[in-house]
Amino acid sequence: MNIWMLGGHSHDPKLFFFPHGLRTVTLRGRILINSQTWRFVVLITLNRRERSACLFWAFTSLLCIAHGGPSFAQEPLPDTLYQSEVRFSGEAPRPDTVIWSTDEKMAVFGRSQESEDSIKLDAKRGCLAQFKNGYQPIVMELDLSPGKTIVLEQVDWVRGVEVVGRVLNMTHEPLIATVVLEPRPIQRSDDPVQRDLQESKNLCNSALRFAGITQTVTDGEGHFEIGPLPTGTHIMNISAKNHSTLSKKTVIELNCERINVGDFLLREIGRLVLKFDLSRIKETPPFDVSIQVENPEGWVEQQYEWVEIEKRKTNAIDPIDFTLGTGLHRVIFTKEGSEIFVIHPVFIAPGLNVALIRPTPITVSGKVFDKEGPVEAAGIEAACQGSLASAVADDDGLYELDVWNAVACAVFVAAPDGRRFAEKLDLRLVELGDEVEMDLEFPRSSVAGIVVDAESGEPLPNSELSLMQWTAGTGIQTAFVTSSDEEGRFEFRGAKGGGEVERTRLTASMDGYMPETIDVDVPDAGSTDEYLRLHESVQISGRVVGPAGEPVIGAIVGCCSDYPGGNLTVSANTNMAGDFTLDTSHGSVIFAAASAYSLGWSQALDTDQETLIRLGARANSIKLRVVNSEGDPIPGVALSFSTPETGILPLDLLLKDAALNHQFIRSNDEGYLTTTALPPRVYRIWLLSATNPRELGTVAAPSWGEVTLQLP
Structure with missing residues (x-):
């Protein structure tokens, strides 16, 4: 039985066709009869044997069944519909189109006729958008109620x-x-x-x-x-x-x-089919496979070098099919609870690409020892581009671990007595499946000293100490932590010394005191004797204001340790009135940075008085270019600036201020960098690196043109 029926709204009719064999169809809508709006529900049941149709019309709680012809029950629309009015004033320029959006529907009204001066809308919360050709749209949020009339006054149309x-x-x-x-x-x-x-x-x-x-x-x-x-x-x-x-x-x-x-x-889209060979491992499914892309151009606010774009689980038996953009990708093959972390680079070309994943480890083994012999139960960890392999030395100091990628690794060794050190392991020229021997000897140097109160000279027991070392030529950082004994003394055993390290930094901290950071020169063999003086911390309050004395909301406020070019030891943000509170030491320099302002600073001299930091209008930036002796750009260089009052400005303050003011303080690929908003004056320029800061010269802010810094 085929049925044709006219349905829908009276001003927007629709023609429905029900094909032969369809048993039940439901229609809902409104019809307009004698200026009255009716809501209806139609249930059409097809009885193929009797070749007849039964029509059921339901109006909310009332159900009427019609035999031979329909009957109607009236249900007026709720009062909340079409009961609010938006009226355009006589002076307001007419929009071409008006759209009223609610959470249920969207209504469109043509406004081309000047005679139309009002529209009726659903009485609820929504958005009214006005459009005029060549001009920016005007949108406004309205909360309409039944019987309410809103008059739109003069509209200032702005060119789009x-x-x-x-x-x-x-x-x-x-x-x-x-x-x-x-x-x-x-x-x-x-x-x-x-x-x-x-x-x-x-x-x-x-x-x-x-x-x-x-x-x-x-x-x-x-x-x-x-x-x-x-x-x-x-x-x-x-x-x-x-x-x-x-x-x-x-x-x-x-x-x-x-x-x-x-x-x-x-980029064109290519097809990648992954196949697997697990003959060289003993792990069982399931495995995780993720696809990452390198530096995806156009990704919104993407800060990472590699970005995961797809991830799946696999039994590693059936091939996996991916559709990807062309270019360099990498496949990460892992298993939860396992050390397997296989990185497989693949270049996707248009068309079909096939890659075989064959997990095969490199076996690294050797002996852990010190000047007294094997170190039993030493822990060994190899960090290799996202993967981590670990092992524990046996009674003879022997260890063995599996590394799944032929890459450069950092190997960290820790003894049961707390000694730690790190070495570089370069596997980039090693074939997967090979065996590599690496003996690990604990360094014979140590860093020792005492922590005292800066005012009284009394020892400070239970103070916290951390030692950070940068291994020469590797970029590996090793961290040690300990605490002072009852006499305020401490010792870091197993620290590297001499030419093995580029830099060693020692920090002492304790509740109620400001942290103290110093550089340490560690001998090739032997021990140092360091003397760290901690100043009691005091809480100061203050306010950050702009050039006209207006409060600056959300400014970053902090103070720095005496370490040249160091970090902010403590920091805070100003409230709605520009006020802040901060724990610092007497006489320390307090810095402030905020968007669209130049940097500001002040000394914390009296805790009974409010510290006022005044930020100036943002000065013209200094544009610098860092090059080598042949004039080629040097990327990634970090610079800092100093004044007699502040010493070297903290690098992380400059980085935060650069982010606030949409600038950068590290040189880009072309060697360029721009300073943050520095107040007008002459500054000394410092090169910040893993070693101590080095002065490069002076520069005036603001400066006109480009300043070139040549590094040897």
């Missing part, structure tokens, strides 16, 4: 911002691509009030997308144009057939009418 660019493939040929520009997503809050506001903002975002101003398709030359758009941060998503999708953050400012975002390169 157009975003243009081009989409190409990796060979710079134009692509037909879809470009979507969306307002930055709002994270859902746990606070009910904030959650309601966020949901309304998301409704406004939906209205913008529905209006079609945030998406387009490129032309034959790969060019696209979107707009007019509102100001703010947007996420641009670009996709094309057989190519990977690209995401990029775009900031639209008010002082421009057209933004050219340049060219976007999309």
Whole structure:
């Protein structure tokens, strides 16, 4: 039996067709009869044997069954619907289109006729978006109630911002691509009030997308144009057939009418089939396989070198099929609870790519000993690019461990008596499955000393001490911790000395005192005798203000140890009134940094008085370029600056201030870096490295042009 039926809203009729053999269909909707709105539910049951149809009409709690013809029961719409009115004032310029978005639906109203001066909307919370050709959309959140009338006064229409660019493939040929520009997503809050506001903002975002101003398709030359758009941060998503999708953050400012975002390169998609050979291991399924991509261009706010884009579990028997963008990837093969951590690089080309994962360890073995003989029960750990292999030496000091990747590793050794040291193990030229011998000898140097009160000279028992060493030529850092005895004395046994280390840093701390950090020169054999003086900490209060005396909210406030170029030992943030409290020592230098301001500092001299730190207007930055003796750029160089009042500014303060002011304090790949917002004056420049800071010269802030620093 085939049935044709006209249904839906009276102003938007729809024609439904029910094919032969369909047994039950349900329809819901509204109809308009004699200016009255009716809600209906239709249940159509097809009886193929009797070749008849039964119609059931249900209106909320009332059910009417019709035999031979339908009967109706009236149900007026709830009072909360179509009972609010938004009226445009006589002076307000008319929008072309108005969209009303709620959590249930979206209503679109044409506003081309000047005679239309009001619209009726659902009486609930939602977003009203007004659109006028060539101008930025105007969105507002409204909470409408039945019978309420809202009058929109004079509207200041602002010229819209157009975003243009081009989409190409990796060979710079134009692509037909879809470009979507969306307002930055709002994270859902746990606070009910904030959650309601966020949901309304998301409704406004939906209205913008529905209006079609945030998406387009490129032309034959790969060019696209979107707009007019509102100001703010947007996420641009670009996709094309057989190519990977690209995401990029775009900031639209008010002082421009057209933004050219340049060219976007999309990678072609390739197919990767992974096969496995577990003949050389004894582990059983399941295993984890993840795909990572190196430095994915266009990823939003991505800070990591490798990013995981897909992860699956496998029995390692059946092949696994992935669809990936072309370029360099790596496959990580692991097993939970196991030391297996296989890194398999693979380059994805267009089309089919096949890779074989064959986990095969490198066996590292040897003996752990000191000047007195084998060290029993010593712990050995090898950290190798994300994997960690461990072993324990036997009674003869012998150990054996498996390393799953031919990479450079750091081997850490710890004795039961607390001695520790680290060595470098380079396996990059070793074949998987080979055996490597490595004997490990504990260093014969030690760092010892005493911790005392700076005022009285009395020993401080139970103070905490940490020793950090940088192994020469390896970049390996080794940390030791201990505490002082009843006489305030301490000793770190097994520290490296002489030319084996680039730098050794010793820090002492204790409750009620400010930390103290010093550099230590460790001999090749023997011990040092260090003297650390701790100053009692005091709590100070203060305020951070701007050039006009206005409170600065959310400023970073901190003080630094006497260690040159060291870190902030304590830090805090200012409140809504610009106030802060901080634990520091008498006479220490207090620093403050905030977005759009220059750095500020003051000395904590009197705990009974408020410490005032005044930030100046942001000065022009200093642009520097670091090069070697041949003029080639040196990337990754960290610089600091000093004044007679502050000494060398803390590096982490400069890094935080650089982040606040959207600058950088380490040289990039081209050797360039810009200072943070330093107050106008002459500064001494220091090179910060694993060894002690080294002075490079002086520079004035602000400076005009580019300053070149040549390093030997």
